[in-house]
Amino acid sequence: MSLAERILQGDTRAASRLMRDIDDEVESAINELKVLYSMTGRAHIFGITGPPGVGKSTLVDKMVEVFRKQSKTVGVIAVDPSSPFSGGAILGDRIRMQRHSTDEGVFIRSLATRGHLGGLSRSTCDIIKVMDAMGKDVILVETVGVGQDEVDIINAADTSIVVLVPGLGDDIQAIKAGILEIGDIFVINKCEQEGADRLEQELRIMLEMGGERPDGWTPPIFWTEAIKGEGIEELVSGIQYHRQILHQEGSYQRQEGERTRYEFLDILKSSMMKRLLQRLNQDGELERMMDAMAKKEKDPYTMVEEIIQKLLP
């Protein structure tokens, strides 16, 4: 039986195996994904992001608890860029999540590698697909939210949650630029700390300055104290409400369409480059071109134009 068939029958070891194959860019993984694809599109996908140290992992841990009480099955993808500066407490938090690992309704997967051609968002999308086909009701994708890849991942979710804490001080100015488009829902975690009121006020002003969103949604702001489990049920209700509205307004289909397009282009880009490199490596053409560039006989821009002219006239 193929991995895909086993996964559709609920075999979690087959799922883990396929995810490892996706990570390792094993060729056959694509064939399994083809089979699974028609069974996807049912899960509610959340992206959770925010600066390092705001307590995202604790929040995810508590959200899983609430979803489990509702008898929903959950997939968790912890995206951990292989960058050297990914921030501090990640390891410890990830270990804390392990208490859910004995619960059959929860499937946890960490993602750290990223290839040169594919990229982190590529593998994350594929792994979301596997969890979706496994029948998980809810998929939580947690990123440290620092690079473009992570932003892309968050944008691909049905509902994006941005987590902040009081006392970021002037940093709120620096993160202002990108924050408005990204968050469907904002969370002020560690809300017992001084400055939560001010943070909410600043956030509201920023959101108002952004004007009305194309989808008509006004992002709510939730207060949580994740470590004590406070405010989590309200937050979960809030995101479930967001999904409900999303489906009513028909904007879900638009969003789903955009996601499909993005995924498709992503797959196209990495596969195309792989094929192109095979072709260029075939008869040592790439090496000859490198030589010519090293000697400054030719510039890379002209060379690329020539290749494209030849292959995609």
Add this chain to the structure above:
Amino acid sequence: MSLAERILQGDTRAASRLMRDIDDEVESAINELKVLYSMTGRAHIFGITGPPGVGKSTLVDKMVEVFRKQSKTVGVIAVDPSSPFSGGAILGDRIRMQRHSTDEGVFIRSLATRGHLGGLSRSTCDIIKVMDAMGKDVILVETVGVGQDEVDIINAADTSIVVLVPGLGDDIQAIKAGILEIGDIFVINKCEQEGADRLEQELRIMLEMGGERPDGWTPPIFWTEAIKGEGIEELVSGIQYHRQILHQEGSYQRQEGERTRYEFLDILKSSMMKRLLQRLNQDGELERMMDAMAKKEKDPYTMVEEIIQKLLP
């Protein structure tokens, strides 16, 4: 006269204009870059990275001062990912750099945008090329060093400098993984703070555990107090020594070759995707494919295979 010709005659306004065109992905920019390409390869390119808040911009500011005393012309590229979480004090630091902006020997450029197809490393490479062709002796590329793009940029430099500060605490464990391969030179900034000795010790242990590097270089560790200008001249001597060794050992040519290859593939990737999308958009093919995927009639993996089969058999 073309922009490239004006740049080669020392016209800095033409250089600014071309850099803006590169940012905006104006088609004609490529033609200018073709002309400039043969005049590149002379500058010493430094990458400076490290976690937010370690004082990279102040360090760069003081390094510029030292280079200027040596009568070297300097280009500075401050890479600021458009990510919402790029950290705090950037704006203030960038303003501090402005004191060099009246010095004709210094050319400063901030880079924040990144397109979907090209990416930040793409534009940074092009802008390095322009500064190199302008005849800058030294080019300093400062990144906040959080995503893969930034790591790629740093890897493309002749000499990579990783800046740390005492008191990162356990964070040093988290950044351990990627740090060894990246840094040719380490800087402990704010070295008057408690814990500088311990940080140096930890760094040395980590570097030793990494074993001998392929290029035989042992990364030195410099102590600086950038805000007071202390240790900067020693650091500059250190990086100049690294370049000297690099040229003696012939590993410079290897590195230059790798950089050329990386740049070439980067240009190839973005141009290829652009061309491919033009083709797919021509007769509404892309829309038809999106429709088929939305209806789950077809999966993106099969579709991509068919496209590649058709276009690059």
